[in-house]
Amino acid sequence: METTSDKRPEWLKKLHDWRKEHVSDKMFLLILAFLVGLLSAVAAFVLHSMINVIVAMLTGRFTNDSVNWLYLVYPVIGIYLTSLFVRYIVRDNISHGITRILYAISSNKSRLKSHNTWSSVIASAITIGFGGSVGAEAPIVLTGSAIGSNLGQLFRMDRKTLMTLVGCGAAGAIAGIFKAPIAGLVFTLEVLLIDMTMSSLLPILVSCVTATCFTYILSGDAALFTFHLDNEWNVQRIPACLLLGIFCGLMSLYFIRTMSFAEGIFARFKDKPYVKLAIGGSMLSLLIFLFPSLFGEGYHSINLLLNGKTEADWAEILNNSLFAGHQSMLIVYVVLVLLTKVFATSATNGGGGCGGTFAPSLFVGCFSGFLFSRLWNIYQVGVYVPEKNFALMGMAGVMSGVMHAPLTGIFLIAELTGGYSLLLPLMIVSVSSYLTIIIFEPHSIYGARLAKEGKLLTHHTDHAALTLMSLDSVIERDYMAVNPDMELGQIVNKISRSRSTMLPVIDASGALLGEIDIMSIRKVMFRIELYHHFKASQLMQEPAATLRDSAPMTSVMRTFEATRADWLPVLNADGHLRGYISRQRLYTLYRKMVHDISED
Numbered sequence: 001m002e003t004t005s006d007k008r009p010e011w012l013k014k015l016h017d018w019r020k021e022h023v024s025d026k027m028f029l030l031i032l033a034f035l036v037g038l039l040s041a042v043a044a045f046v047l048h049s050m051i052n053v054i055v056a057m058l059t060g061r062f063t064n065d066s067v068n069w070l071y072l073v074y075p076v077i078g079i080y081l082t083s084l085f086v087r088y089i090v091r092d093n094i095s096h097g098i099t100r101i102l103y104a105i106s107s108n109k110s111r112l113k114s115h116n117t118w119s120s121v122i123a124s125a126i127t128i129g130f131g132g133s134v135g136a137e138a139p140i141v142l143t144g145s146a147i148g149s150n151l152g153q154l155f156r157m158d159r160k161t162l163m164t165l166v167g168c169g170a171a172g173a174i175a176g177i178f179k180a181p182i183a184g185l186v187f188t189l190e191v192l193l194i195d196m197t198m199s200s201l202l203p204i205l206v207s208c209v210t211a212t213c214f215t216y217i218l219s220g221d222a223a224l225f226t227f228h229l230d231n232e233w234n235v236q237r238i239p240a241c242l243l244l245g246i247f248c249g250l251m252s253l254y255f256i257r258t259m260s261f262a263e264g265i266f267a268r269f270k271d272k273p274y275v276k277l278a279i280g281g282s283m284l285s286l287l288i289f290l291f292p293s294l295f296g297e298g299y300h301s302i303n304l305l306l307n308g309k310t311e312a313d314w315a316e317i318l319n320n321s322l323f324a325g326h327q328s329m330l331i332v333y334v335v336l337v338l339l340t341k342v343f344a345t346s347a348t349n350g351g352g353g354c355g356g357t358f359a360p361s362l363f364v365g366c367f368s369g370f371l372f373s374r375l376w377n378i379y380q381v382g383v384y385v386p387e388k389n390f391a392l393m394g395m396a397g398v399m400s401g402v403m404h405a406p407l408t409g410i411f412l413i414a415e416l417t418g419g420y421s422l423l424l425p426l427m428i429v430s431v432s433s434y435l436t437i438i439i440f441e442p443h444s445i446y447g448a449r450l451a452k453e454g455k456l457l458t459h460h461t462d463h464a465a466l467t468l469m470s471l472d473s474v475i476e477r478d479y480m481a482v483n484p485d486m487e488l489g490q491i492v493n494k495i496s497r498s499r500s501t502m503l504p505v506i507d508a509s510g511a512l513l514g515e516i517d518i519m520s521i522r523k524v525m526f527r528i529e530l531y532h533h534f535k536a537s538q539l540m541q542e543p544a545a546t547l548r549d550s551a552p553m554t555s556v557m558r559t560f561e562a563t564r565a566d567w568l569p570v571l572n573a574d575g576h577l578r579g580y581i582s583r584q585r586l587y588t589l590y591r592k593m594v595h596d597i598s599e600d
Helices: 011-024 025-059 074-090 097-107 121-127 137-154 157-176 181-190 199-218 236-268 274-289 299-307 311-318 327-350 358-376 387-403 406-417 421-439 446-454 461-468 488-497 518-524 553-563 583-598
Strands: 500-504 512-519 567-571 577-580
Touching: 025 121, 025 137, 025 157, 025 199, 025 500, 074 121, 074 274, 074 488, 097 137, 097 157, 097 358, 121 421, 137 157, 157 181, 157 199, 157 406, 181 199, 181 406, 181 583, 236 274, 236 327, 274 327, 299 311, 299 358, 299 387, 327 358, 327 553, 327 567, 358 387, 387 406, 387 421, 387 583, 406 421, 446 461, 488 500, 488 518, 500 577, 512 518, 553 567, 553 583
Parallel strands: none
Antiparallel strands: 500 512, 567 577
């Protein structure tokens, strides 16, 4: 279970030796899962406490019946302070928290950097506290996963155990933030795509329960959202639920596509941080000034829609805005907020802030559900539907679509609000949304970027094995190269020392010109009189195919299957030879990886 390399302090080595003698591997994994759950809960509590303190300091004196010009200033300051913190203290990219976890699992042996255990907490607290329109969940999930990964690395755990501990951290973070242990477990299964084998299920459950219990101890019984069911669901609302699910799926599509488009624009200014700050900061400040509901995570507005019963209750979301006092403009305001939320989120992260899309998807879902039900009732499309119930179901619908995680959407919203009596309509909306979004987007907002690179881990064992394999681990760099002017006699001398049946022919710059197959020159290689009559350029042939060193392993495997070659050269972007891959070695490592994944 532990690796052999050991440069740890003496006290840690002694602890390790004592553990090996007195505590079994399975029991020790459960102990680590408990610690990960505890630390994840503490991290979540610290982050939310920091955000609440900053928000109270900045907005405590705001009035509800007029605009507040400081909305034009706070977001820019928050993004600027965050970017300074990241650039000069962290000195590493900490954005896209959940995508970073997926990358670590698939391409970095589940290893996350040590600064990820704290850097995202501070950066996101500054961003969100000053009004950044993002969520704290993804940074906490990254923090929890980093805690699990670094604990595993500290005790020299193998890759499979590290992956489980990363899952424990993510599950514990979700369970701790929302006091929803089942949702934490399901999130790890659906979003991080970690298989729930018996060896990983129990540690993740331990982490979820531990994080939830300690969150109750630290923050009390209060739920993140309050919801009281006033109107029981009945089967006559099934058509409305189905249509709401489709609407949420389309809103999820809008969310994903617009987010990708906006990120692409900010990516053009990758090396111009002050340009990004100017664009992102000014866009965010203007949007928050016009629509204060976009300030921070937006949970206050969600609670207003989940608990409102009359137009006057819902109209409270107009407070602090130019729309304040104009109750008739409620639907217009909701539509505008719904459409601009994704731009506010993109501007926050694109401008240099730090936060996730978890809370924005809940926000968009709540507003989508409320808008759908409000229009349904105004135009009397069918049987009356309670707006607060549909706002709740909309949260599950958009989350299911954006994250491609219907079970997470169902159980999170049910646990979060105590809305178990709405479990069936939550299922209808979440599944309808998911089935709608997959028509247009096969991957979640977190996995799309990695899927394009062929680095997304899935539950398909064969694909997962290839994803976890590293191209560098199968490249053989001990090859005998020849130049195009080398004579046959010298080539034969090279062949006597070569370990493969292929000799690459390369020029002075290292570019591959062709290769000599030993088997194809058997007729001439033993005739000494021909040793000065043939040169490498005359004997070489085109390789069956070439591989790029950036190619995903799935592409490498398909190339071998198509060509049936025993050896294939690997080139870098400049066409220079990096080495060869042997089909025999590739298949041997592949079978071993499949065995390791399948082993319980």
